[in-house]
Amino acid sequence: MAAEILIFLQTLLQVSSSLCFCFSIRNSIPNGFLKFLLILPFFLLFLYIPLQFQTLHLQGAIGFFIGWLASFKLLLFAFGKGSLCSAAASSSLSRFLLVGSLPIDIYDHDPDSTRPDTTSVLPLSLSSKLFFLILSIAAIYCKNYFHPNGTLIVFCFVIYLLLEIVLGGAAAVAKATLGVELLPCFDEPYLSSSLQDFWGRRWNLMVSRILRLSVYDPCRNFAAAIVGRKPAAIMAMTATFAVSGLMHELIYFYMGRLAPTWEVTSFFLVHGFFLAVEMAVKNAVGERFRPPRIVTVPLTIGFVMVTSFWLFFPQFFRFKPDVRMFEEHAALGAFVKNVAGELITSVKLISFQVK
Structure with a gap:
């Protein structure tokens, strides 16, 4: 444990010094290939850093914060895009460091005019989510008394609640330090009424924003000139889900150090396919038929959980995360x-x- 803490402190120094250099060249080096070459060593360093850790908790957290989000933020920064290039983040070194290293985004405009609608029926408070997380972890300790599918359901809650609380905690620290409004990371995903609602508006919105800028928009713009706008949107969405799957494979490798089985990538490709089908049906039907939320919410959450049992969790349990x-x-x-x-x-x- 002491060695792990020392590695964590070294990581803080490595990440901070890398971001300080990026902050120093934000205006002096033009966006594009030259800035990308200068940032490339730090991009590769951020991908490598999670491999230094041996504990599951830090492998997962550092892998997600630094290996995925921070490295993609640097990639976008090289081409003048993303949160690190916003006026709010680049106005001071402290903001730049926190936005670059934590899963947060600062409102670049008036938050009242840009804040998403997060009003939902029966939203859970942070204290309620913390209580349910503790209850879920306690249930994992008693997993021998549950049916295997019951354990998988509990892990669904643990993953969501852990992400919600960890990301919310990081955002709270950044907000208290900087005194600014932050964009939300989640919007009660358990109330999603469709796959489009789940992936686009409620689940892990930080990742959605990064993937939209780094994968979806470039792919759509490139393909639109060749195949047209609608096919380009489908191709871009497929590419986005594929990249998300590959990055989850990387996170799994950080935590398990096992060769990928590509089940996680398949999980995201399946969701990308059914999301495309859902959007096509919506476009064909329009407003003529809209099922009530009491039907669509259980169907959506049920589909997410069933496909998670089928493709997401088998690879996750290979490295015995509970033990x-x-x-x-x-x-x-x-x-x-x-x-x-x-x-x-x-x-x-x-x-x-x-x-």
Whole structure:
């Protein structure tokens, strides 16, 4: 655990120094290939950094924060796009560092005019989500008493709630530090009424914004001149889901160090296909037929969970995340106990010497 903390501190230094260099050239080097060449070593460094960690929690978190999001932000920055190029983020070094290293985006305009509509029926509060996360983790400890499918359902809740709380916690720290409004990361995805609603408006909106700028828009613009706008949109959407699948394969590799089985990529391609079908049906039917939310919400969430059981989780369970999670919790508890014991011993020794 002590070695892992040291690696984490080294990572903070590596990421901060890389972003400081990028901040220093933001205006002096024109956007394009030259800036890309200058940033390429840092892009590769960010992809490598998660491989230094040995604990599941840090492999997953650093892999997502740095290996995926931060590296893509640098890629977009090289071509004058993305959150690092916004006036709000590039106005100061502290903002640039936080936006570059954390899963956050700052409102670049008046937040009241650009904030998405996040009013939903029965939204859960942060305290409720934390309670359900603790309850879900406790349920995993008792997984031997559940049907295997019940364990998978619990893991669905754990992944969503953990992401919501971790990303929300990072956003809260950044907001308190910078005193600015931040774009939301989630909008109650359990209330999604369609795949388009789930992927485009509610689930992991930070990733959606990055993939739209880095994959969807370039692919659509390139293909539109060849095949037309509608086929280009379908091709761009397929490419976006494919890249998302590949990046999830990378996150899995960070956590398990196992060769990919491509099930996760298949999961995203399946969703990309059915999202295209859904959009085509909506365009054909229009407003003539709109099923009630009481029907569409369970169907949408049910489809996401069933396909997760089929394609997303089998590869996830290959590296025994539940077993490693319990071991790391025990190791962290022992580490904290040892540190606390040493502190108490030191205080007693100092008090004795003073007397």
